Amino acid sequence: MTGSDTHRAIHAVWRIESARLIASLARIVRDVGVAEELAHDALVAALESWPSAGVPDNPAAWLMTTAKNRAFNELRRGKLVARKHEEIGGQLEIARPMARDELDEALDDEVGDDLLRLVFVACHPVLSPDARVALTLRLLGGLTTDEIARAFLVAEPTIAQRLVRAKRTLADKQVPFAVPRREELAARLSSVLEVVYLIFNEGYSAAAGDDLVRLDLCEEALRLGRVLVGLMPEEPEVHGLAALMELHASRLATRTGPSGELVLLLDQDRSRWDPLLIQRGLAGLARAEALGGASGRYALQAAISACHARASDPAATDWVRIAGLYQELGRVAPSPVVELNRAVAVSMAYGPAAGLALVDALTSERQLEGYHLLPSARGDLLARLGRLDEARIEFERAASLARNDRERALLLARAAACASGT
């Protein structure tokens, strides 16, 4: 094995193992920042030793042992205070020095719960959403600061500083390394899911030609989603989010055309949708529904996405069901954007007049001011009703609000078509 092969091997092990390593260490040292440093020290030790000594048979165990030794030495030198976390009745923490065999035992425990704790800490509400995203990618995704910076089109020092501050905040606020109690679980879980979905959408919005690391955010979010499913198999919304991402990701290849232009859902080549991801998405959705989570916000969005996935061609789309699902989504997570989508679904199910009535009700929505899709949808419905003059005005207005040249050109072309009466 050459040196660079070894480095690649170490990187591969790190990607899969770093989160568990940090999670196990964090339980002992009660500080994710310190845990990350210890894990990183073990990585540096591997980079020093493996190129000459060879990759060990069990690299994950090697890293764990090395980090453990490091932690033990630091503990012995009094640089760290380990605490054994014990639950007696309620939640009681007993702080005392830990003996070596206890430390071994604690580190050899099942790591599942530790990983879950790490997830909840990284997505803790004391941190800003930006910080949660960065910390999650760093601690759970094993991404480097540079990779995170490139993915979010931000300078590396900005991300580095964000991470340092986040870890300091967690320490200052003495955020416990624990899974939230039952009464806060729902709110804390929704923060976790939001972080993962943010990561996914950041990747999904990446344009062709963007740094590949941006597109990789989708993969990373999918992986995190699958990890969460493994950690919380009884939580329906976890399955809902995973299903939603799998279904969206099944269309990654078809959502842009050869020159990077956006291809709308109904215009996509469905034969190129990824059947494996669709199958996984549908299975995840079924699981969410079986767990009683059909009306969760992610499960509902997954169900809408599933309607498209099930339709072998656009004409076969069950718009009545989609309109109903949007109505339900509007009840669970009200937003004018959801209403606009509902209006479009209603127009597909019941005709343009029914859709127009709903869109008209949205024209005074503050939140949609300057949102080009509102006049564009309204123009489309007016055109379908033969009210071409009004349609043209809407398309022109939409064009003036469009975010890029390609969209603008498309909307102006539609306006011109209305003007010529075609």
Added chain:
Amino acid sequence: MRFLMTYHGEDRGPPSPEKIAALGKFSEEMAKSGVLLDTGGIMPLSTGGEVKQTGGKFTVTDGPYPETKELIVGYAIVQVSSRQEALDIARRFMAVAGDGVGEIRQLLGPTDEPPH
């Protein structure tokens, strides 16, 4: 990147309950670490068949097939960020499954260019 991994074990005789349990635990771990998309065992060729088309003519060879005694034959589809990660998974899998041979084939993904 997505890889299809196949494995033919060299062991003769049915796998021990310990090995079955260890393999189950390994699959579970891989699923939980988010890399495993699909996995399963593969039945002997005799329950399926060999098919081919030559000169526009489709034929099925119904056997007999050379007797294979491998009792663990399986596949997995994994989603990883590098070939090295796939190799790492294969190494770990074989440490559990035992001696054997396998193939690791990269599947053409949504953002991959087909080879020219």
